[in-house]
Each structure stands twice: as structure tokens, then as C-alpha cells.
Amino acid sequence: MNSRIGYIAFNTFREAVRDRVLYNLIAFALLLSGTAILVGEISIDIERLVVVNLGLTAVSLFGVVIAIFIGIGLVSKEMDKRTLYTVLSRPVRRWEFVVGKFFGLTGTLVVNTFLMAIGVFLSLLYVAHKFEKMDAWVLVALYFIVLQFLIVCALALFFSSFSTPLMSAVFTFALFVIGSLAEDLRGFARITHGFGGWIATAVAYLVPNFSALNVISQVAHGDPVPGRLILYNSVYALLYSAMAISGAVLIFQRRNLK
Amino acid sequence: MAAIEILDLEKSYLVGFWRKRPKLALRPLRLTIEEGEVFGFLGPNGAGKTTTLKLLMGLVFPTAGTARILGMDMDDPRVKSQIGFLPEQPYFYDHLSARELLNYYGQLSGVPPKGRSARVEQMLARVGLSDSAGVQLRKFSKGMLQRVGLAQAILHDPKLVFLDEPMSGLDPMGRREVRDMIQQLRCEGKTVFFSTHILSDAEALCDRVGIIHQGELRGVGAVAELTSQTQGKVEIIFCAQGVPADLTSLGAEARVSGDMVNAVLPEERQDAALEVLRRERLKLISLTPVRSSLEEYYIQKLRPAENRKGVGV
Amino acid sequence: MSATRRVNLVAIAVLSFSMAGAMATLCAIDHIRRGSVGQEALYLRSSKVLRRLSLGYTGLLADIYWTRAVQYFGEQHHNGSGDFRLLAPLLEVTTELDPRLLPAYQFGANFLAPKPPSGAGLPGSALSLMKYGVEHNPDQWRLYYNLGFLYYTEFKDYAKAADAFAQGAKLPVTNAFMPILAAQMAQHAGEFDTARMLWFTTYQSTKEAQIRQNAVEHLLALQVDEDVTRLEQVVEKYRAQTGRLPASMSDLERAGFIHGTPADPKGRPYKLMPDGRIEVQNPESIFFITKGLPPGAAPPQPPREARPDSK
CATH class of the missing domain: 1.25.40 (Serine Threonine Protein Phosphatase 5, Tetratricopeptide repeat)
Known part of the structure; x- marks a missing residue:
């Protein structure tokens, strides 16, 4: 492993943490504990269901917003404020910068998710008074959410390698929404014919598949997640991120810094 | 061996939203800078100074041409560990302290871990920031940031230092300090390439200057030669509608602007010239020895462009 | 330049490999999550x-x-x-x-x-x-139509079916068949005509390919059922006149009961069986038929491989 990538990753992480990115955790904690208490009061029998559904959905949405926010913010800031000049005039290759940023961002998100996950399990404990075997599947759902963040981060980097911060945010969020409906999109594509069908199929397979990474309602009901899905989803997320990152590198390699 | 050999480096940008047209930012530039030299790159804002530096740093890519730095191709990754760069109006990571920032840059530049923190402290002392080394950079003033910028540029003991407008935005004290530091770099045998639009800085520091205007290198000269050329001359400014013939016969170069005349002539004819003014009952405004020949040179190099522009339209 | 080019080449290689890999994995994931x-x-x-x-x-x-x-x-x-x-x-x-x-x-x-x-x-x-x-x-005749259709086909509840058709027929925008259907329901008359009208209305009133295809197949089946019923009546009439069963379709034609050789909607001539029954040549080719089948055969259904939307 190239040590410069590590330094850049660590610096990115440190900057994100000091930039109070993790402040969202406070909002998250308030939301979750408030809901847990409220749900404990009013919904008999489905407390666990509601806490898991709401907790995981919140982790996912908070995380995606943070991922887009820091993924684009930290990169475009480097260009806007020209800190990139002093980095790239050192023996740092451009690809190392992109890859280092990616690792730093995912590190931040993993820590962020880890802390939010603790919150989810605490409120689960609060409403159910004990952990059950099926709570292990919640961990899988959380793992899938981290995989989602990986892809979102890579996409944010990809877009900010050639676009303005605002447009990058819009593109990334749009892809997140479209990707969450990816399976429906492939359904559409399958029943469309001719040239349009070709286009639809290509688009449907190219957008990130966030829907397979969303097993929230499944685990809320305590249903198991097939092991093969865990494996394939991991492979998919890694490959998709690699794809976006190498795209970002290719574009960034030839970009003239303003 | 030349420190920098710029071989017809050229850059044009595409401008316009709909139909993009190329706009020339830098006409083919050929320039050689010797090792150990302090070279000043002079020109008004937007002349192409920063573009040249960014091309050499590999931040933007040339449309044509290339350059050799320290005998290596400018794209050679090894070049980067031997050069330092201070961008114009530098800005660094807000949430790091000066010490952390220098440490990070030290890591990126491949400064060995063993002596790294000692080196960082040394640099902080050198730019006078030892007392505020632990303060986050967002609390720094512009002048302090400039010092951090200098520290990071020389942190890894580079052979060649590029400084983009190192004195801009600084108070007189700060400018003095930066001047001293550049002098010191010269003493250490480093090559310094710096851009500025402040002539006095260039005159005080540089071995040679290059003058660039509208993306074109207009001239290169050794400061010592330029200053000797005009030594012993005086400039007389007085009120008149035209240049008296007697004055011209004294060998004065005169220029009329409005109802004032600006005449430059050798020092020994100063008294004769004043006699002419007295005789013609012209009002004397000022009489000063001409010191800065660089300014003359600079203006002379810029002027043709203005004329050319006027004719061209 | 060569360093940059090497990075570009590696990036392109990673890009193509990961893109292909991601698509392949996606297919595998879809396979696991089929029907999800x-x-x-x-x-x-x-x-x-x-x-x-x-x-x-x-x-x-x-x-x-x-x-x-x-x-x-x-x-x-x-x-x-x-x-x-x-x-x-x-x-x-x-x-x-x-x-x-x-x-x-x-x-x-x-x-x-x-x-x-x-x-x-x-x-x-x-x-x-x-x-x-x-x-x-309440303003959509098609829904009343569908309701009546359901009562008629699934529940055999003629009164409620007639009621639904009649309500639909009163709407400002309606279909000409609605009052007729209402009337026919009321008198349980003309099985074939009613059914044909029903399926035809279904066909007319939708753009949904699967529904239209289904209606077309039912209309074809109705045609066969009606043909077979009529031909068997003809055979019965022939036997009443001649005292024996016809040996072939041409017997019927010579006797002036039919003109030409009757064929099913797919163009295959009907078969006259020795016992006087009429059969279609290829029962598998027309779905939903209830008549013209070998004794004891179940009404054929659309084959499973056939995608209903592939029409």
C-alpha cells in the first residue's frame, strides 16, 4: 500500500471530523431516542419493527446526505481554495489523491455509521429489553448500508472530478434515488422493446443498484438475508465503487485545475 | 546545468459557452533559468505569470511545448520532490494547525519520519510561527498564512523554489521578512523563481527579470546591467505646452503629457536645463535623480503591445 | 508522459473490468432476488x-x-x-x-x-x-363493465351482473354494448353472443397488451365453440333426415347443409369423427375452448413458456 494514499486518507478523515461532520449524530441520537420512547409508549407488539425500520432508514438517509455532503464538499473545497495546488506540487500523483480521498471519506462514513448503529441497538434494547437472535440480521442491514455509502462516495468523487459542487450533489442524489428503484427500472426495461428497450436496459444496468442493498423491511420482520446475497452485494459494491473511482481518476488525470 | 528550461510552452483555453474558441493564455515561451539564480517574473495582473507557474507545477497541461526542470522532464515524478511551490494567496486546511499541516506536507513530500518533526519545528521557527504552531489555521491572518506557505514551500529542502506573488497582501514588515527569506535562499544556493507585479521587490532581489505581458515574454535582462544603463540621470518635470528647443539640444528625452513635460537628461547637464527653464519662465515641478531603470525597462517592454493593439483594431 | 499514460491504462483496465464484473454480479443478484x-x-x-x-x-x-x-x-x-x-x-x-x-x-x-x-x-x-x-x-363505465363481467363469469350471478351493466349504461360516457349486455343478462339469452360481446368489449376498452391478448384468445375459443355446436347440430339434422351419420364433411355439403369445408379460426378444417362429434385438428393451438375436444380432454391453457407480454 502506497503510504501517501494513507496520509491523504487520514488527513481527509481528520478534516471531516474537525469540520464537525459528525454533528449529525446528535440530531440522529435525538430523533432515535425520542422515537424509541414514544414507540415504547404507544405501539404494542410492533415496537421492535418500528425501531428497526425507522432506525435503519434514518441511518441510511443521514449517511447518504453526509456522504454526498463531505464527498463533494471536501473535494471541491480542495479545488476552490487551491489547497490542491500545494498537494499536487509534491510527489503526489493525481490518482493517489483521488484514491486517498475515497478511503478517507469511507473511513469517516464507517465511523459515523458505527456510532449510529450503536444508537439503533441501544434503542432496540430500550423497547425490547433484550437482544434476540434475529437482531443479528440488523447488522447485515447496516453492513449493506455501509456498502451503499461506499458507492455514494465513489459517485460523489466521480461527479466532482468534472462538475461543480452543486451539480455534483444533484447528480449524486438523483442517482441515489434512481438506484433505489433500480429493480423497478430493470423491470421497466424488460417489458420495453426495440431500441428504447436497449437504451432502457443499458441505463437500468448502469445505474447503481441500491435496491438490493436495502433489506431494511426484511430484517425488521426478522427475516434472514441469504448468505449469497451478502457475498454478491459486497462484490457488487466494491466493483461499482472501483468503476466510479477509476472513472474519476481518468477524468481527473487530464483536468486543468482552475 | 540549467535549473529550468522552458521549451516553447504554450497554453490556450477554450472560452465561450456555446461555440468555444481558444483564447491564448501563454504564447510559446522559451526561457532558461540557471541554477542558483533568483529570477523575477514580472508583468501586470493577468499577464500569464500564474499560468506559467501552474504549467510548470503540472496543475494545468500545456497545449504545446514542454519544459525541463533540474534536467528532468517536467512530467517526471522525481522532479516534484526537489521543488517547492507557494501559490498565490495561499490557503490551507482550516482545521489543521500550522504544525499538523507542515507535518502532513512533510509526509507527502517524503521527508523521512525520523527527522520530520524536528524539521517542522525548524521551519516554524524560521518563519516566526513557533508561538502559534498549535493554533488552527482558520484563525490565522493573511500574513501568517503567507508565512505558513513559505514554510511549506521550503520544508523538504528543495533545490528549486517557485513563489507566486510572495509579497502580495503583506504589510511592509511582512514584505521585508519575505525579502530577507529569499535572500537567505539565495545564500543557501537555491534557485528561486518568483512572480510579482511589484518592481521594487524584483529590483532588490533578482539576478535577472523576465517581463511578460498578454501571454508573451517581452524581454529578459540582468538587473545589474539595466540599472547601470541609466545611472547618473535626472528627471525634470515642469509646466509647458511644448518642449523648448534648447532643452532638446541638451540631449534630453522629453515627453509631453497634458500641460506638463517630463524630461530625462544626464546629471551633469542639470544646471543648464534649469537655466533654460528660468529663461523660458516655465514652472518647475520636480527634479529627481532617476533611480529605477527597471521601471523604464518594464514600461518600455509593455508599451509596444498597447500601440500594436491600437493599430490592430 | 509515460507515467501518466500508465496510470490511464491501469484506470481504463480497472474501469472495464469492474464495469463488466458489476453487471455480472448484478445479474447474479437479480437471480437471487427473483420475484422480490x-x-x-x-x-x-x-x-x-x-x-x-x-x-x-x-x-x-x-x-x-x-x-x-x-x-x-x-x-x-x-x-x-x-x-x-x-x-x-x-x-x-x-x-x-x-x-x-x-x-x-x-x-x-x-x-x-x-x-x-x-x-x-x-x-x-x-x-x-x-x-x-x-x-x-362512479363515472367510469369500464369499471361497471368489469364488475358485471365478474358477476357473470365467476359467480354466474345474472341479476347482479345485469344491475352492474345497467348502471354503467346510464353514464353520460358509456359503451353501446352496455345496455344490450344488461338486457341479455336479464334474460340469460344467447350465451355465445353475450360472451362474444363481453370479450369484445374487454378487447376494445383497454390498451393493456396482456388483457387484449387474453380477450383475443377467448374470442377465438368462442368462435370454435360456436362452430362446433352449430356443426354438431347440422350432423344431428343430417342423421334425422337420412337415418345415418355422415361419413365425411362432403356428405354434409352434398346434402346442402354446409358450403365448403368448415375450418377453425386458425384455418384448419374441423374433423368429423365417426361417432358424429366434431373435433378441432389441433386442440393445443386454441386456448380456452370447451368444445371440439377429444372426449375427456381438459380445455387447453396458454403454454407456460409463452410470455403473455411478448405479443
């Missing part, structure tokens, strides 16, 4: 919850659920599983999210009630869906 489009309907049966989750974009969510329903049905049909458990909840969620989504009702009327493998075999669900539809869209 409707899965959520199992969890989110309450459309009230969904309504809230949709943050007000109920129209969009309804559209998504509607495509999921169509896709689910198509996929299950294609797999030949005959298991359409999720069709009812999917259509219910769809219509509750957007009660004015007419194609969803028509789809439900046509595919919820019939027995598997051509439908979900849930006439009760179909009926409540249609009632809900009529309640929320």
Missing part, C-alpha cells in the same frame, strides 16, 4: 403507512406499484409457478395509493379471478377490488 419486486408488499400491506412513507408522492408510488404488479404477474406467469399470491396485495396497494388508476382495476378483473395458471384464482379479491374501484370512480 413485490416482496415489500408483504411487509407494507398497509397503504396508509406507505402513503406516509411516500412523503406525498403517492401518484409516483402508485405507478411504481402498478408496474411491479404487472411485472410480478408476467414473471410468475413466465416461470409457470402459478403462484400469484402477491398480485392481490400489489393491486390493492396500487389502487389505494391512487384510486383512479383504472388499468389496475382492469388488470385485476381479468387476472385475479380466473383459476391458475391463467390467474390468481381469487374471485373474492377481484370482486372487492372492483367494488372499491366503482366506489371511487
